[in-house]
Amino acid sequence: MALTAESDQVAGQPDAVEAGVRALHMARQAARAGVADAGDWTTGAERVAIWRHVRDARTNDLDQRRLASVSPFAVTDKHDADGPLSATDVDVVHRVASDPGRLTRAWADEAMSEIGEERYTELVGVTAIVKTLDGFDEVLGLPTRALPAPRSSAPTRERPDGVGDVGAWVSQSTGPTRANVSRTFSLVPTTNDLWRNLVDSHYSRGAEFANMSWHRALTRPQTELVAARTTAGNECFY
Amino acid sequence: MSGDGDAGIPHGQLLGSFSERANRLVSAPAADDEHEHLASQRVQLRTAFGIAGLVEAAATVAIFNGLVRAADGTGIQLDERVFAVSSEFRDRLGVDDYAGAANTASDAAEAANWHELNAARLFGD
Numbered sequence A: 001m002a003l004t005a006e007s008d009q010v011a012g013q014p015d016a017v018e019a020g021v022r023a024l025h026m027a028r029q030a031a032r033a034g035v036a037d038a039g040d041w042t043t044g045a046e047r048v049a050i051w052r053h054v055r056d057a058r059t060n061d062l063d064q065r066r067l068a069s070v071s072p073f074a075v076t077d078k079h080d081a082d083g084p085l086s087a088t089d090v091d092v093v094h095r096v097a098s099d100p101g102r103l104t105r106a107w108a109d110e111a112m113s114e115i116g117e118e119r120y121t122e123l124v125g126v127t128a129i130v131k132t133l134d135g136f137d138e139v140l141g142l143p144t145r146a147l148p149a150p151r152s153s154a155p156t157r158e159r160p161d162g163v164g165d166v167g168a169w170v171s172q173s174t175g176p177t178r179a180n181v182s183r184t185f186s187l188v189p190t191t192n193d194l195w196r197n198l199v200d201s202h203y204s205r206g207a208e209f210a211n212m213s214w215h216r217a218l219t220r221p222q223t224e225l226v227a228a229r230t231t232a233g234n235e236c237f238y
Numbered sequence B: 001m002s003g004d005g006d007a008g009i010p011h012g013q014l015l016g017s018f019s020e021r022a023n024r025l026v027s028a029p030a031a032d033d034e035h036e037h038l039a040s041q042r043v044q045l046r047t048a049f050g051i052a053g054l055v056e057a058a059a060t061v062a063i064f065n066g067l068v069r070a071a072d073g074t075g076i077q078l079d080e081r082v083f084a085v086s087s088e089f090r091d092r093l094g095v096d097d098y099a100g101a102a103n104t105a106s107d108a109a110e111a112a113n114w115h116e117l118n119a120a121r122l123f124g125d
Helices: A015-036 A044-056 A061-068 A087-098 A105-115 A117-140 A189-204 A206-210 A220-233 B012-027 B032-074 B080-085 B087-093 B099-105 B108-112 B114-122
Strands: none
Touching: A015 A044, A015 A117, A015 A189, A015 B032, A044 A087, A044 A117, A061 A087, A087 A105, A087 A117, A087 B032, A105 A117, A117 A189, A117 B012, A117 B032, A189 A206, A189 B032, A220 B012, A220 B032, B012 B032
16 A cells, blocks of 8 residues: 555544644644754754764664674774764764664763763754654655755754753753653754654644543554554663 | 564554564664565554554654654653552563663662652651
């Protein structure tokens, strides 16, 4: 089966289901455009380069050797700098994309000492966004989309107020939160907005998240089964 | 962790198998026979749930591939209450052996006593 777009062929579904799929489509369009634009600490050109490296990490020889190693840090070879991305930038993107379950705080601290915690956070955020965008297409058997053309706007390079140490590797919002995962990228608001819109449209859907009964094509337990199998496959403790 | 049971959920076996196969594809390119299995399961999901159900399943696999990278890349701690109530099944399923468990370990003793700590806070001790 080949789908041409995620919003195709949903006419005739109950309204709430159709609205959910259309919201998903809109959020994905916004994310694709947003990645091509500047973030808070990265340019559009850097973000599109990140996307290209996330794709490369699925087959990259060094990443595959790290994956096959007992410890990913036992392989001493390093990634090279590439265009607008430093060698450390590229290393962060490849490790987060290819082997997120075996990252360590010592490694992250070293990377942040070189590029800064704001840029580090934004690299992780863009990686999470584009992995979600590409992953959806891959799972549905859709063709790989061309990378977007980067826009020329400049990053703001402004650290938001109200962020600090809440126990994560990076600073996050210090205000009340329902779950730590909801403030993951609060240090980089532009990327955080794109990310939270994706999470909302792909899974949580605002206030509906608190309901155990969802008006979707899949029930809540069916959705949580898919989520649990996916996180287990990635050996994610959180 | 994997399994071929249905977890007591309608179409659970199909959803679980699809999720594992789809997740492997997101991590790395798949062989032709894996693509064929996944294509077959997409048809089964569409038959069972309609096109919207297939899209929702794909969206869930996709966003959780982003969420695991967000969580592990930023080293967030497991929320205190979830840590406390999940102790038994984390141990049974081997989840405590994941490398990311270290991000929460520093607060493990406190979180393990979550109920007592909150009672103490409640009563001002």
